Amino acid sequence: MSTQIELIDQAEVTARPTDDDGLGCLRTKHGNLPLESIDVRTRITGLASHTELTQGFHNTHDEPLEATYVFPLPPRAAVTAMRMAADGRVVDGVLKERGEARATYDKAVQEGRRASIAEEERPGVFTMRVGNILPGERVTVHLTLAGALSYEDGEATYRFPLVVAPKYIPGRPVAGDQVGDGTALDTDEVPDASRISPPVLLPGFPNPVDLSVEVHVDAAGLPLAGVRSSLHATATEDAADGLRVRLNPGERADRDFLLRLRVGDEAAVSTALAVLPDEDEQGGTFALTVLPPTGEAPEHGRDVVLVLDRSGSMGGWKMVAARRAAARIVDTLGGDDRFAVLAFDYQVDTPPGLPDQLAEATDRNRFRAVEFLANLDARGGTEMLTPLRRAADLLHGTAARERVLVLVTDGQIGNEDQILYELAPKLSGVRVHTVGIDRAVNEGFLQRLAGTRGRCELVESEDRLDEAMHNIHRRIGNPLVTDLLVTQDGLAVDTATVAPTPIPDVFPGAPVVVMGRYSGPPHGAVTVAGQPNLRTTLTATRSDNPALAALWARANIRDLEDKYVTGQTALEGRIVETSLKFGVLSRFTAFVAVDQRVVNEGGATRRVTQPVDLPSGWEVPDPGNAPTMAARAAGMPTFGAAARFAAAESTGGAPAGGYGMQGGLDTSHSAPAGDVYAGPPPGVPMRGGLPAPAPGVPGRPPAASPRKRGRPAPAPDDGTSLAAFVREELTRLRGGDGQDVWLRAGLMTALSERIRVLLATWQQNNEPLEARTTLGTLSTELAAPTADPAEVDRRWQKALSTLESLAGDGNTRSRRTFWKR
Known part of the structure; x- marks a missing residue:
């Protein structure tokens, strides 16, 4: 039986242009676009996901082609394999240290061999290069991903991003050659800007890419009470295969694909300890799930600084949603709280009539703040570092109270690492909550900024806002459990491998998942303790998720990468070692595939950077x-x-x-x-x-190392x-x-x-x-x-x-x- 899936937001879906004659219709004197298809095949088992992404490239030029494609992936997913197929030949990718992988790829292309390389630029932003695609030839590149669905408030969410949104690039341009093929200039604050800035198609162009998404859902005992999708999709019940969700033809790759699975019985997800032994049974990986306890968190006064992004990329529905979200946050404040509101683009504005310091959350002050927020419009550039510095200064020295920073933004900036580096010491002890508003949100950055003490809530449509604000209201309060600690009680846990670190606090409706490595046999238990009164012992059971080790490696690498950008550069060796040992892509490694057959004598190619859609909902001002x-x-x-x-x-x-x-x-x-x-x-x-x-x-x-360009x-x-x-x-x-x-x-x-x-x-x-x-x-x-x-x-x-x-x-x-x- 087939059923139409309820759309998360009907208004957000852009209709397919009537003048779209199909694949390859976008013709210019330079030929067609190289990327012709994106195929996403995912199998969800319980709360685990296995995804096969296939990108198809077609050379319509009359000379060999090298195509560059900047694309997104789920920021917490583990990329575990790559293979390239062309002309009846299939080549498996090899994971190497990034510099070595680039050298391998560049040498192969120069020698006329067909090759491809996949590199991670940011958490969630990747570059694929495919060299020596012969005239008329089609090349496909397959990536394998392991992931886990987020689970909060009785709903599991599978998110697969489909487009890299334009990012604001601060700083002064630096001299020399660009390090990538993008449209932005590298700067002293974003030295790889040209690697994260694909060209963008003007609105109204026919759909250049054939997009297909298919998700098989095996609830694995979870009682499904509803399914929602952010794009038009059809669900088919199959007794042997569970639920099958297919994207309807004609959708554009201009926003995130979200599949939300409502679980009828929240008790189906429980506190548990799962272990996946290595082949020798003398060590392995564990995953610990901690559910929030019942009851309410104790109330006490908080100092809250709300930072609202009003830059140009927030135009349209996003600015409306951001104003509403910010106003709702102000309304949650109590009489014992103090607060400040900072709205920013290229400058920082505050509500008139409120002091430059934290103000008491009286009715009068909250009204002034809400009135100020209601009149904000989108404008200017996303100079995010200045307001966050100011917020950190306002919260400095108030350690006796709960300190909270709430950032409402789409997160579309290029200097994520600079912000994390500068703010890490300033925000020590501050609970950071991020609210991402966009249909192609920069989830990776917002999750990194929130860290493990705060929460990241994503809003992909104005219709989703009320539901999201209910969650935010619960999260912005005090956590139910803090200072979680995992100790061995028979299972030899290696505490140095626990990820994420520090272990997150437990908020209402949001389970915490902790992963790590253990030594010895897969038997025994662990004890979990936290403040104010959590203490429980859990016995290990074998996991049926074969990707558990890869998921731990990705989480561990993410922690190490975040520490690396804050100045702990000695961690590079550990990142590379973990990446290569567990076969998981990182920012210091890359997958490279080389067909040893020479197909292009001389190695001369035409380079083309694949343009992408402007994200749905983004405005192009007149x-x-x-x-x-x-x-x-x-x-x-x-x-x-x-x-x-x-x-x-x-x-x-x-x-x-x-x-x-x-x-x-x-x-x-x-x-x-x-x-x-x-x-x-x-x-x-x-x-x-x-x-x-x-x-x-x-x-x-x-x-990336510079790629010298000749001059015509x-x-x-x-x-x-x-x-x-x-x-x-x-x-x-x-x-x-x-x-x-x-x-x-x-x-x-x-x-x-x-x-x-x-x-x-x-x-x-x-x-x-x-x-x-x-x-x-x-x-x-x-x-x-x-x-x-x-x-x-x-x-x-x-x-x-x-x-x-x-x-x-x-x-x-x-x-x-x-x-x-």
Whole structure:
């Protein structure tokens, strides 16, 4: 029997365009897009999941192709295998240290062999490169994942992300070659920005990828009371195979796929200890589940700082949901609590009438905060570090009270490691709760920031908000059990391997799962104790989940990676050792598959970076609308004009036009100083074949070694060359001397935006690095907000003098030398 599954949110599903003629219909003079299919096959048994992801690539060019695809995976899943298939040949991937894997891949591609490599850039963000795909050939790459469903409030959730959302990239561009093929420039704060910034398809383009998802659900004794999906799907009952859920044809890969399984009897999930012995039965892996005890947590005064993201990427339904969520959080505060509200984009705003310090949670103060929140709109860049620093300072020195930080955001930033590094010592002892609002949320970052003492709640639609806020209300209170401790009582537990660490506190409705390794025979028990009055002894039973060891390895590696970015760089060896021993991908290892047959003599390839959909619900603002024009007239940052995205596609060149993509990557806005197109083509200093740590971020995990790009013939002087651009902008600025000061400010803002967008296309021309560096610096200065007429005039004169300097001030020889004409 087949039944339609209830949608989590009917309004969030984008209809398939009527002009979609099917696979391969998106044709340009450069050919079709290389990625033609994504197939997800998952088997859920109880609360464990096994997923096979297949990515299909098709070369429609008349020359060999190297395709790069930046894609997401569940951040807590373990990638345990890879294989590549083409031309009737199947090659299994080998897990190697990341630098060694890259060298293996690059050498194979240069020698003309078919090869692929899978690398982890962030928790949940991965890069797949496939080299030497012959003309007309199809290559498939299969990844195997082991995961576990989250279980809270009687509902198990399977989440599979399908698109990497644009991320805000702070910092100043660094000199040198980019380390990846993305559209963002590497900066001193995000030295691998070009590896996490795939080009984005403009809205309205036909669906370029054939997406199929099929999930087999074996409840394994759990009584299912309902199934919900975030995408249109059909469920089929099969007595022999349980429940089968299939995604309906035509859906786009523009949001997370969620499957929520309501469990009819919450007692079906119980406190238990499961063990999976190694082959020799002399050691193995254990998983301990601790259910919340009955009763209520003791109430006492809290200090709560609410940090709300109002940046451009939060536009539309997300801003509405974020305002409602924040207001609900303020309403949960009691008379014994103190609080502060910080709303941020490129600056931090607070409710008028409230003190700069923590305020008493009186009715009057809470009303002022809610009134302030109700009037917030999305704008500007996601400068998240400053408000989080301020929140940590507000909570500093209040150790006698429960200290809570609540962050409401989509999490779409590129400098996650920098934030974790700087905030780790400041937030020691602070309970951090994160509320992620997006249909393609940055779950990995939000979970890492919440750590083990707080909770991460994800909201994928406005309809989901009320349900999520009920959970948040329970989580933001005091935990039921703290200071959990696991000790051996017959089972020889290795306490140094326990993950996550520290062990999470226990909140209402949210079981805690702890994994680790033990030595000796798989017999005995463990004792679990916690404050205020939890103590129980559990006897081990054999697990039927063969992926338990991989799941522990992934959790242990995640803990080690998070410690690594806070400065404990000596942990790199342990991360690599654990990754290779248990066959689980990490940020220091990579899967590489090489077909030893030479298929492309000479190894010359066309490089193409696969564009992705703009996430569902994201807005592309109209650069000509009134609010944007008013902001420009005031010299403020705006959510700027849409421009052409460039796919990194050439025989060794940088971004070239095509595919109707949008430029600047962070399509939600043109941010202030430090946005994605604020400087010259970048790269990072190298150390041992890998990028050196970013300033202020010691021990950052490796990004990628630079890939040298050749330069094609000079582009024609068609208005996008440096020479033509400087002449045009000089004419505009020289003609503006008599303009009102704010009209001049608006003209300078527009100039800044044009520079940011065009810097990417200039990488393919013979434009000198020095000139692009100068313009990048000018763009950053022009974009910085100011309300001082004298400062506007200073910047106006600076812009004129800079452009006149680039033009050689009329000297033909100087111009020719400078522009390499």
